[in-house]
Amino acid sequence: MSSPPLETADSSPSTKPPQAQIKNQTGSSTTLDAAAIAAKLSELKTSSKGLTSLEAKDRLAKDGPNAIQAHEESRWKKLLGYFWGPIPWMIEIAAVISFLRADWPDFFVIAGLLLYNAAIGFWQDNKAANALAALKKGLALKASVCRDGVWASIDATELVPGDVVTVAAGEIVPADLLLIDGKYLSVDQAALTGESLPVSKKIGDGAYSGSIARQGSMIGVAVATGNNTFFGRTAKLVASAGSKSHAEQAVLRIGDFLIILAAALAVVLVGAQLWHDLAYHGVWHWSEAGGIAQFVLVLLVASVPVAMPAVMSVTMALGALALSRQKAIVSRLSAIEELAGVDVLCSDKTGTLTQNKLTLQAPIPFGTAKADDLVIAAALATQKESTDAIDLAVLKALPDNNPLGSYKPVDFIPFDPVNKKTVGIVQDAAGHKIRYAKGAPQVIATLCGMKEEPTGANDNTPTAEYFGKVSELASHGTRSLGVAVSQDDGATWTLLGLLPMLDPPRPDAAATIAQAKKLGLSVKMVTGDDVAIGSEIAHQLGLGEHLLKASDIFSADMNPNKIPVDAARAVEVADGFGRVFPEHKFEIVKALQELGHIVAMTGDGVNDAPALKQADCGVAVSGATDAARSAAALVLTAPGLSTIVNAIVEARAIFERITSYIYYRIAMTIDIMFLVVAAYLVFGFQPLTAIMIVVLALLDDIPIMTIAYDNVVTSPEPVRWNMHRIISFSSIMGIASLAESFGLLLLGVGWMHTPWLMDIVPLTTAHLQTMIFLQLAAGGHLLLFVVRTRNTIFRRPYPSRPLFLAVVGTQIVAVLLCVFGILVPALPWIMIGVVWAYALIWMVIIDAVKIISNSQIKRREKNSLKLVQPIAHS
Known part of the structure; x- marks a missing residue:
């Protein structure tokens, strides 16, 4: 039999979720007396003998089944959405032009990459439906109900408001109930409210759908069913929760930048051709439209980062494999990038910071x-x-x-x-x-x-x-x-x-929190228990003791999608929160996100699911419910929070690797685009064919997926997508690479106009195209070695063995393609040696440019920070 409830600093009866509380005439939450119970039964148009079958049938038709009903966007619509947007449009245009010109290699490669990117995104998006499915599993399957004065067992989905049901030990409460008869019922609602102990119920109290009866037996009347229950509202929060990945936003912004640049260069190309025809021939020749279209195709293929989403996905997938060895399972790949930037960790107390075991x-x-x-x-x-x-x-x-x-x-x-x-x-x-x-x-x-x-x-x-x-x-x-x-x-x-x-803290919790603080994280406790209990645990763990009662910050009528600034500021400065319910956790995450924080939320119960999904990185701890695991982006399989710290360090390393790839990809795209335009405007020469660009993309990006294993220096602070720095630094590296490529073009043109050099090695325009192709293949990977570290390339950390071997293997393939003339015109060995010597010299030059530019960018950012801080303090 149950032991007595233990005394705490706050033993008031207001431990029920605000939206599930039964209210008396004054609106305050309390246990109802006999008169109030009778008034509630009258309001529900029922009695202690329950409803008739006919009444139940009418109410079922009116109120719907006692089940979670979430209206989500169709999967077909979601799938089509991955073919709609700036980057997909440009890829599709390139594919259409390839199709119209019957350039089948280009068409199949571009279309294949487009379909691959869509498939990856669609597969990840389907994870959202799993959270709702897991929530539904928590509902009672059967209910014992009194209909027509006779007790019978029916499907819980057929319950309606006004039904009288009985709940006994071991059963799941089938709906939100007002208890009207019986001596005693002990209910475990920890997964719903976060309370660490079962709650003793008596006549006049409420019991909530999805909670579990541990001891005793009582009769109650259903006051809410389906989506109107506390459990149902939690499910609705899960369905509506979710924030757009910062990685997705970054890729879109990078794509927009490159597309705008490509559009501007395309206008320059077309304008130059028009001017040439009108100035020298006085008329536009439509026969040349195909040639212009071919140039635009080359520019599109060069400008659109076709493989960027795929490379990022595979890189993060390999990172997810590394995290799995740390006992952290990634259910949403973007969680890796988000976890690297997390600066606020909202941690559930019961079962997360504590052992969920009274001692x-x-x-x-x-x-x-x-x-x-x-x-x-x-x-x-x-x-x-x-x-x-x-x-x-x-x-x-x-x-x-x-x-x-x-x-x-x-x-x-x-x-x-x-x-x-x-x-x-x-x-x-x-x-x-x-x-x-x-x-x-x-x-x-x-x-x-x-x-x-x-x-x-x-x-x-x-x-x-x-x-x-x-x-x-x-x-x-x-x-x-x-x-x-x-x-x-x-x-x-x-x-x-x-x-x-x-309920004692986990043995490793204090050390984990200390490590988290060293990594630049602000840790906030979130608990359904009283503030006093939370404060004591916070004291033992070395957290701040400035805990607030959640209901003092968030009012019942507050719009969770529009948190007032004052409430958001209160959340930001607080060390934690007590008496927290699901909508509060959701609002806490939203408030912090509105202030620009990247938020991680840990939890294990149904009550955590909405906040876990809304958070930039939801973390379901070991032993979490199915609902929590499905809503989370990261699932821990080992007890304790130390895994989170390891995951953060690993995520920051992965972020550094992805950033290195982004620098390299933007720089190379700028190099190729401007080289194509400059060569055409200056020499009327097309330095690369469309198939060369596609082959370059394959040679550059497929081996670079091994960047997931690269050696990096992780940041001691949370890392974010600094688009200004990314665009600035990448542009500088791109201009330096353009100087390298255009310099080789000038050398080639000079060679072809120097008789004694032509006597040594005859050089044609086809040879020159292959030289440019080889230089971009070799110089591109050498550029990656340069941008992957902020120090000089000759200092640690050196490239990892998998990355180095992948690059070496790729360069061997590129050389063999050039020697045997596969997909490109054949090139003599001596010219291959010239190109490689040229690329190595330029690697040292670009490395010096990197050191200088990084120093300038860092000085500028430091000065900007000095200017911003006085304004912020004022």
Whole structure:
């Protein structure tokens, strides 16, 4: 049988979710009396005998089934959405032009990459539906309901408001209920409200859909079903939650930049051709339209980062594999990039920071009693087969010699909500009957004839000491249990003392939080327990103790999608939150996101699911419910939070690798685009064919997927997409690479106009195209070696072995293509040597340009920060 509830700093009855509370006429949440229950039954047009079958049928047609109904966008519409947008449009245009010109290699490569990107995105998007499916599993399958005056078992989906149902131990509560009959019901609603202990219910209380009845049995009337229940509203939050990945936004912005650049260059190309025709021929030749289209095609293929999403996805997938070795399973690839930038970690308390297991603290004996006497007495007032959390904590704390065997159980008086205590009657070895009681401290004090009265500062009486200790424990959020003994059949009782109990922190939680702070994270506790309990745990873990009651920040009528600035600021400065319910967690995440923070939320229950999905990186801890795991982007499979710190470090390393690839990709795109335009405008020469550009994309991007294994220096602070820095630095590197490529073009043109060089090695325009192709293939990978580190290329960290070998293998393939003339005109060995020597010299030059530009960009960012800080403080 259940043990009594433990006293805390705040034992008011307002532990119910705001939207699920039954309200009296004044609007305050409370246990309803008989008159209020009768008024509620009248409002629902029902009685304690339930509904008739006809009434139930009409209400089912009106209110719908007792099930979660979420209206989401069709999957076909989602799939088509991946073919709509700036980058897909440009890829599709390039594919259409290839098709019209019958350039089948170009067409199939471009179309294949487009379909691959869409498939990856669509597969990830389908994860959202799994969260709702997992939530539905938590609903009761059957319900015992009174219809037409007869009790029957029906599908829980057929319940309607006004139905009278019975709930017994072991059953899932099928709907939001108002309890109207029965003696006692203990309900575990931790997965819904975050409360760490089962809650004792009595007539006039509410019970919530999806919670689990642990002990007792009561009858209730359904006041809400389906989406209108607390559980259903949680599911609706999950369906509506979700924020756009910063990686997606970054890719779109990079794509926009390159597309605008390509469009401008295309206009220059067409304008130059028009001017040439009109200036020299006085008329536009439509026969040349195909040639212009071919040039535009080359420019489009060069400008659109066709493989960028695919390379980023594969890179993050390889990173996800590395995280899995850290016992962290990635369910949404963008979580890796988001985790690297997280600067606020909102951590659920129960089961995440704590063990979700009550533990007996040091007993506080009174009189001549000893600590072990106190534990033994409490155990004798407990049934050995009990599964109650308090009883288990007491039994676990027994001394190793376990002296209970010397006592013979005679009788047991179980807990009830009125008496708030349990009494065990035993017989000792001498044959004497002894009564032991444990219960709420005030109840045990009354049993022992003690009465709490105002005392003076120097009052050292046992009564004052006892109640003073109770108040002190409550102020620290520690639950306490009073224990007493009676030697004379319960006529008089002697106080033995107090048993403090606490859900202790996980062993590694404090160290993990300290590491998180070193990584630049602000850690905020989020708990459904009282503020006092949260403050005590926060103190033990080294978190700040400025915890706020969530309802003091978020009002019931507040729009969760539009958090007031004052509320958001209060969330930002708080160290944590108590009395938190699902909509509060969701609002906390939204408030922080509106202030520009990248937020991670950890949790394990149904109540965490909406916030886990809304967070930039939702983390489901070990042992989480299916709903939490499905809503989260990262699922931990090992207990403890240390895995999160390891995942953050790994994510920052992955972010550095992706950033290196972005620098390289933008720079190379700028190089190729401007080279094509400049060569045409200056020499009327097309330096690359469309198939060369496609082959370059394959040679450059496929081996670079091994960048996921590269050696990098991780940032000590959260990292974000700094688009200004990315575009600025990439443009500088692109211009330097353009100088390298155009320089080779000039050398080639000069070679062809120098007779004695032509006598040594004859060079044609086809050869020159192949030289440019080889230079871009070799110089591109050398450029990657340059941009992958902010230091000089000749210092650590050096490229990893997989990346280096992949680049070497790719360059061998490129050389063989040039030597044997596969897809490109053949090139003599001597010219291959010239190109490689040229590329190596330029690698050193570009490395020097990188050092100078990084220094200038860093100085500019530092000066900008100095200008912004006084404005922010003012």
